[in-house]
Amino acid sequence: MIKRIVLLVMVLTLSTSCVVVKEYEKVNLNDPDMVLADKKVDRNISTAHSYREAASGANGGKTGGGCGCN
């Protein structure tokens, strides 16, 4: 698994030298739905996941703090 992740990081890293999208070409990338994060309205759903599921992190959500034990 770790090898695959490292490989993916390296592929993405190398790709940066291949593609440069200019500011004036980013109209589609600047669409609000293209943001690389959860929307604010999803925050309470993400919090519920962090309480009910053992896994957390790597999604911009809670990684600690608070009980969530009910």
Add this chain to the structure above:
Amino acid sequence: MKYISFIVLSVLSIQLAIGQAPDSTQVYKKRVLESTEIEFLSSYYNQDGDNAAVSGGIGSEELTDVTATFIVSIPLNDDDVLTIDAGISAYTSASSSNVDPFDGSNPADPFVASSGASQSDLWSNLTGSYSHSSDDRNDIWSAKLSVSAEYDYFSVGVGGSYTKLFNEKNTEISINGNIYLDTWNALYPTELRPFEVGGNGLNSNLFTQNTITGNTNYNPNFTAFDNEGRNTYALGFGFSQILSKNLQGSLALDLVKQDGLLSTPFQRVYFSDIADSFIDNFQLADDIERLPDTRSKIAVGGRLNYYINETFVVRTFYRYYTDDWGIKSHTASVEVPIKITDKFTLYPSYRFYNQTAADYFDVYEGHLSTNEFYTSDYDLSKYSANQFSFGASYTDIFTKFHIWNLGLKSIDLKYTQYDRNNTLSANIITAGFKFVLD
């Protein structure tokens, strides 16, 4: 752990070296945030299931929670933004009510929430964060301070992050760290409290006013926790990359270390090698959940978003998680925003989640009293879950609709159905309103 950190830091260092060419995109300095924004978020959450941890893996998991949150973002100048995030959450739950199942008017039963005073609680949170962006907007620093409290729990958190953009803002790397210092006000199952050091045991009011059935010589070997602190240290790395005019992705790595009281003090455990005692229909605890006082977690996640055309976007997410309690987990989700008009967008989505069980989990009456660690909390069991959501969004970039001098920028509504394969089912309705101060 060291190996992963070394790899990630090496890759990020290489990336930094590649991307150190001067950024020629700076033309003028645009304000990071044009004007004050106020967001109101609210949600209604409801769940039920048959495997309550408070009653040792059997019993009602019914819980209702209503939240309200205000987020105010204030531009202090061209570069700096102060954000205040204040929220409350009011809940009623079978798990909190059955800490004391004998304080209601009906016979105690693990499948019925007690109607006593312990059934509800209030959680409140206040977070302040401050961010500063460099003149060319390629460097962003932020710091935050948070406080949250509920009846039996208090948490203080501090954190900070640094984000670097380069390669004409095609590439972004970030690092963030957070520390949470939490304190329990430990509440134990009511029938165990008389057996703490100095307690009256079977001479306490609970046992003189109620009749024990089954094993009438109820005598749990119970000791309270010495340490009621819980500390969490989180370190996160982020990397995002534009891959084409319509495609971008990101990777995130979170490393989390926890120590202190990681057990939940009111969650009961029943041992198979100890005779069962009851009051009414409620089985008296043999002990409470006992878990190790350290836990290390690693989560690796990736997002890939593709702009198909003016109507459709595809948003995907995957995460792998593992920890030293024996849990491994996969999470995958896909969302396809559909733009109906320039103001309305629909958000259908699906999410899959699974996890293996913690080494210390076993079902009701599955543990032995000779075990060192044990829990019957089904949140730590093996299961998979499916989630379907449907949302709708209204956006008006011109903020024509006003309340006083607040212009309405967007409204978001979402309904989510979440089903585990171990009886727990939940639904949540969320709403968000965003205003801009004129």
